[in-house]
Amino acid sequence: MxxxxxxxxxxxxxxxxxxxxxxxxxxxxxxxxxxxxxxxxxxxxxxxxxxxxxxxxxxxxxxxxxxxxxxxxxxxxxxxxxxxxxxxxxxxxxxxxxxxxxxxxxxxxxxxxxxxxxxxxxxxxxxxxxxxxxxxxxxxxxxxxxxxxxxxxxxxxxxxxxxxxxxxxxxxxxxxxxxxxxxxxxxxxxxxxxxxxxxxxxxxxxxxxxxxxxxxxxxxxxxxxxxxxxxxxxxxxxxxxxxNQFHPTCLFHPDAGNFLISEALRGEGAFLCHKDGTKFMHKFDERGDLAPRDIVARAIDFEMKRLGADCMYLDISHKSNDFIKKHFPNIYRRCRSLGIDITTQAIPVVPAAHYTxxxxxxxxxxxxxxxxxxxxxxxxxxxxxxxxxxxxxxxxxxxxxxxxxxxxxxNRLDGDWIDEPIKAWDESRVIDSDELVIIQHNWHELRLFMWDYVGIVRTNKRLERALRRINLLKQEIDEYYSNFKVSNNMLELRNLVCVAQLIVTCAMARKESRGLHYNLDYPDMLEKPEPTIIQKKL
Structure with a gap:
């Protein structure tokens, strides 16, 4: 009850x-x-x-x-x-x-x-x-x-x-x-x-x-x-x-927010291309536009960096208007609201962090x-x-x-409760923060250096730089958490710094490139890979 x-x-x-x-x-x-x-x-x-x-x-x-x-x-x-x-x-x-x-x-x-x-x-x-x-x-x-x-x-x-x-x-x-x-x-x-x-x-x-x-x-x-x-x-x-899976195709537009362009478009015949319509996925994988996400995301990232381009393009305009509007009504409406008619134009896309x-x-x-x-x-x-x-x-x-x-x-509901006193939450020694700008600054710094250093392509130096910054942020946030009343932004930042530390720790432990983890210092795959399993010492 x-x-x-x-x-x-x-x-x-x-x-x-x-x-x-x-x-x-x-x-x-x-x-x-x-x-x-x-x-x-x-x-x-x-x-x-x-x-x-x-x-x-x-x-x-x-x-x-x-x-x-x-x-x-x-x-x-x-x-x-x-x-x-x-x-x-x-x-x-x-x-x-x-x-x-x-x-x-x-x-x-x-x-x-x-x-x-x-x-x-x-x-x-x-x-x-x-x-x-x-x-x-x-x-x-x-x-x-x-x-x-x-x-x-x-x-x-x-x-x-x-x-x-x-x-x-x-x-x-x-x-x-x-x-x-x-x-x-x-x-x-x-x-x-x-x-x-x-x-x-x-x-x-x-x-x-x-x-x-x-x-x-x-x-x-x-x-x-x-x-x-x-x-x-x-x-x-x-x-x-x-x-960390980076979805290959998020809508690239200043007002698009985090709008995703579904992989189902490629499943129904859409293809990735440069601004001039030139296809490129065949150069990276025999499956072309239907290659797994890690390969597609790296391919887009490579082409953007090679050409100095802000985005690549996804084109389904060769399909009929009725087909596009029936199968992808929400994507059609969202793009149309931003001035992109996907029945006649290619969609500007970039990779974005998508799945853990x-x-x-x-x-x-x-x-x-x-x-x-x-x-x-x-x-x-x-x-x-x-x-x-x-x-x-x-x-x-x-x-x-x-x-x-x-x-x-x-099958375990018939077991007994562990009915012991739970320590009350103590806020007697904390105060309301008058420096919320600290949370916002740390928030933006964390997300930016994780994107730059621990993104689609990594190196040992980038990972080391990220870990040093994470450790400094963690010290600040732990002190902040101890002295001020909790808030949504502070709790999320505390958790994100922890997650960032776990991502980098695992990335540094893997001495190979495999799937979503690509390290230029370890470009080859090991013969017998194992999961990276870690546990905190309590």
Whole structure:
């Protein structure tokens, strides 16, 4: 039962069976699977519909076509992962993909359908980079929004799911009596500007990735690596943070913000080119415009630097007007609003930080090495993506491992609570900051040098420079955190600096170039690569 009380120290304490930090596809799927069995609190840093899931355009990979096979999906994922995927995890995900998509369909996600030649209604499947078959279920070019809104509607109607919007998670609370167990989390109520406690039997981190650590990103503002940073501070193992996926094609326009141009355009025949229309992807990979994202992003970066160009171009104007408007209505409207008619013009594009392939190490049940703590979605490292995530496997991973976590938690609900006192949050010695400019300055400095030094192409010197600056920023932020009251910007900056440190530490440990990690000082691949796994000494 969900309870709320006020302790002697005036700290508000909530109580639930399962705390889910994050309200995207992973978090809401787990909430819906668990709500029949227990009370669930879902923590949302903004409103429930804001997050990376909402901005996913392309779709979700699963084998629905008779000419396709699970074995082919497995092989394509392994190929894209550049020799660093966990083969057992890839097989597990691909084999559970169709069932997971059928669950979404039953919840009401409106995937596009079409009539076959025989008149039968079936799902329209598109193709993206790295895939050898059409296997991408989608809702036009706004699949993420369709998934997010459908799950949100289901959550809103469930009495056992309690949504806490505009709450930041601060830190996990570890048991003082039972080593290596978690008993809940400290959270920041942004509306009332106070720290509260959520006591929970189980806690799941579903906070997404940390691409906001880079100056240019396709992700929304909430993607600040909170779950990974919290898990690291609590002693969880972290892996493969050096593999940051830069989406090859974000819209290049001063008023575009972080608008993504879906990979599905290339799946439907769009090609990359110079301003004069000259194609170039055939020079970098035999798969041309349908090569995996790491290859395409590096190719665009190389051509921009070679030519001194601000961007490259993506052209689908050879397709009919009706085709473009039907399959890519949102991209068409957004570009049109900026004066770009994609039915007659090529789209200016640049790479931008898009996806964190590493994260909190988990097993097949989504468990971390901290008891009672799970991680799912982009915050987790399952081994599915290896050195490069294949397109449209991300939302799939969210659903598959949300279901896996639910099965494991349900079987443990009969266990006892660790019912011990939780230390109250002490703000007696902190004051309101009158130097918020420090946070803003550090924020911009961090994101800029991460882009310059730890971007698509890296060197040892660049990584060393980045680490020195990170260490200095970390000292400033730790001191700031100790002396001033918490705020949203300060909490996110604290987490982003932690994520930056993890990215650089992992990058410096990898003495090769593979997938998304390309170091000019180590251009070759090792014969027997291993995941980069690190853990904080407590």
């Amino acid at each position: 969900l309870l709320e009380k006020q302790s002697m120290s005036q700290t508000i304490e909530h109580r639930c069976d399962l705390l889910i930090v994050g309200s995207g596809a992973a978090g809401l799927s787990l909430a819906l699977k668990m709500a029949e069995y227990c009370d669930v609190i879902v923590l949302s840093k903004s409103d429930i519909n804001e997050g990376s899931t909402r901005y996913a355009q392309g779709g979700i990979a699963a084998v629905f076509d008779d000419t396709d096979s699970i074995e082919s999906h497995i092989k394509d994922t392994l190929d894209a992962g550049a020799g660093l995927c966990d083969e057992a995890v890839v097989a597990f995900t691909a084999r559970n993909a169709k069932e997971s998509m059928e669950w979404l369909i039953n919840k009401g996600v409106p995937f596009d359908q079409e009539k076959s030649e025989s008149g039968e209604t079936k799902f329209h499947l598109t193709r993206e980079g790295g895939h050898s078959h059409r296997r991408i279920l989608h809702a036009a070019d706004a699949t993420g929004a369709a998934v997010q809104e459908t799950l949100s509607d289901n959550v809103a109607n469930h009495p056992n799911i309690h949504l806490f919007e505009r709450y930041n998670a601060i830190d996990l609370i570890k048991s003082t009596t039972t080593p290596d167990h978690c008993v809940g989390a400290y959270v920041w109520n942004r509306k009332k500007e106070r720290v509260e406690v959520i006591r929970s039997r189980f806690t799941t981190l579903a906070t997404g990735g940390g691409s906001k650590v880079y100056q240019y990103t396709s992700n929304p503002d909430v993607s600040s690596g909170d779950g990974v940073a919290m898990a690291w501070r609590a002693g969880c193992r972290i892996a493969n943070m050096e593999f 392939c590493g994260g909190v190490v988990t097993d097949f049940d989504a468990r971390t090495n901290l008891q009672n703590v799970y991680a799912i979605g982009e915050a987790a490292y399952t081994g599915l993506h290896g050195a490069n995530r294949m397109a449209s496997n991300s939302l799939l991973e969210c659903i598959v491992f949300a279901h896996a976590a639910a099965k494991h938690i349900i």
